[in-house]
Amino acid sequence: AQKITQTQPGMFVQEKEAVTLDCxxxxxxxxxxxxxxxxxxSGEMIFLIYQGSYDQQNAxxxxxxxxxxxxxxxxxxxxxxxxxxxxxxxxxxxxxxxGGKLIFGQGTELSVKP
Amino acid sequence: DxxxxxxxxxxxxxxxxxVFLECVQDMDHENMFWYxxxxxxxxxxxxxxxDVKMKEKGDIPEGYSVSREKKERFSLILESAxxxxxxxxxxxxxxxxxxxxxxxxxxxxxxxx
Numbered sequence: 001a002q003k004i005t006q007t008q009p010g011m012f013v014q015e016k017e018a019v020t021l022d023c024x025x026x027x028x029x030x031x032x033x034x035x036x037x038x039x040x041x042s043g044e045m046i047f048l049i050y051q052g053s054y055d056q057q058n059a060x061x062x063x064x065x066x067x068x069x070x071x072x073x074x075x076x077x078x079x080x081x082x083x084x085x086x087x088x089x090x091x092x093x094x095x096x097x098x099g100g101k102l103i104f105g106q107g108t109e110l111s112v113k114p
Numbered sequence: 115d116x117x118x119x120x121x122x123x124x125x126x127x128x129x130x131x132x133v134f135l136e137c138v139q140d141m142d143h144e145n146m147f148w149y150x151x152x153x154x155x156x157x158x159x160x161x162x163x164x165d166v167k168m169k170e171k172g173d174i175p176e177g178y179s180v181s182r183e184k185k186e187r188f189s190l191i192l193e194s195a196x197x198x199x200x201x202x203x204x205x206x207x208x209x210x211x212x213x214x215x216x217x218x219x220x221x222x223x224x225x226x227x
Contacts, residue, residue: 104149
């Protein structure tokens with residue numbers, strides 16, 4: 001069965017430090033996409049970063065990078081130089097069909113301390 | 115700027131009522147989705163649509179139905195609202211090709227009393 005697991009319900013990080021949010025996935029399909037979304041307390045879902053299963057390099061978008069370890073089926077999000085505005089829920093998600101539905105993890109609530 | 119608009123941010127209804135949640139996107143996307151979000155469970159797919167008048171069940175369709183009469187509009191219907199349908203509802207859209215990220219609306223926090 002296809003599944004996304006986020007094992008950290010909540011995390012704290014000091015401002016300006018880096019933090020890693022864990023995500024593991026389970027699939028037997030060789031083609032898939034992995035996404036990370038941020039959800040502030042206001043509720044909207046903000047797309048952060050994407051990694052394709054055939055991508056050779058780890059994806060990066062500004063302060064966000066995705067540590068993709070295909071053999072271990074993990075896709076951890078790394079946020080460098082944390083800011084107070086990074087405090088939010090973070091969701092890892094997977095898609096098997098191009099343009100298709102997403103399977104989400106349970107989410108990790110990140111709190112950035114000043 | 116691309117936009118997915120949900121008709122209400124907050125909604126309070128009574129058990130047994132028929133409830134309509136509306137979603138409109140201005141990106142000409144073929145694919146549209148309705149998710150439900152509950153603490154500790156992440157987002158779960160209720161229904162989705164790949165084309166006008168087309169719909170497919172997601173993981174938790176019981177108690178819900180949908181309507182897509184126009185490409186830009188995807189409606190979620192609670193046929194007879196129950197208290198266990200109190201939740202956050204999120205609509206999303208995406209293009210049909212490539213692993214494009216879904217664009218989400220701001221969500222509707224629905225309370226069934």
